[in-house]
Amino acid sequence: MTPTLAQRLAGEGLGTALLLAVVVGSGIMGERLAGGNDAIALMGNTLATGAGLVVLITLFGPTSGAHFNPAVTLVAALRREIAPALALAYGAAQVAGAIGGVWLAHLMFAEPVWQVSAKARDGLGQGISEAVATFGLILTILGTNRSRPELTPVTVGLYITAAYWFTASTSFANPAVTAARALSDSFAGIAPASVPAFLAAQVVGALAAAGLAAWLFAERPAKVADAASPGRPED
Secondary structure, X not given: OOOOHHHHHHHHHHHHHHHHHHHHHHHHXXXXXXXXOHHHHHHHHHHHHHHHHXXXXXXXXXXHOOOOOHHHHHHHHHOOOOOHHHHXXXXXXXXXXXXXXXXXXXXXXXXXXXXXXOOOOOOHHHHHHHXXXXXXXXXXXXXXXXXXXXXXXXXXXXXHHHHHHHOOOOOOOOHHXXXXXXXXXXXXXXXXXXXHHHHHHHHHHHHHHHHHHHHHOOOOOOOOOOOOOOOOOOO
């Protein structure tokens, strides 16, 4: 049975909310338990996020496609896999869900619900990191969906787990996540002034990956055998 529009939007909103609850909640928990060791806090944040993505994509994939990310939805719209109007609705659900997930994490840890992050994430390296992180995420999704779609939840979870550590920005790679994390003055936060550069880099990375994938993963027609090729049986 094809999911209804309401079911698809609910899947995107709820899935993104739960993703942000994982990201922000594990960041708060990691920071509280790490005793000032940022590496341990980041490790806890990383493992929870990667594991959460595998579960959430598996859970909501059949309903909405489990984008949870306006960059993923943008690429799907450009590839004509989703109508523009639905893409806009997905984006609204993702942003609303992301903010709700941040507030849920704050409630779970008895933090003030309304916060604004003071954690600056500025500089050329941060922007390049976000472009690279988003590029890799989109390429991972498109490549896996083409060859082994059943492995998409695992490959996305593993990619983000790795990207937390090989990018200087810790791989936000998601405009909705970026905007929502500006509303958390916690380990996972980002200052509002740093958000525009992250968003621009994410769009650039997503478009670059979509362009490469259109060529790299294109289906090519099989070559017709040459009538004079060696080994062809004579008529």
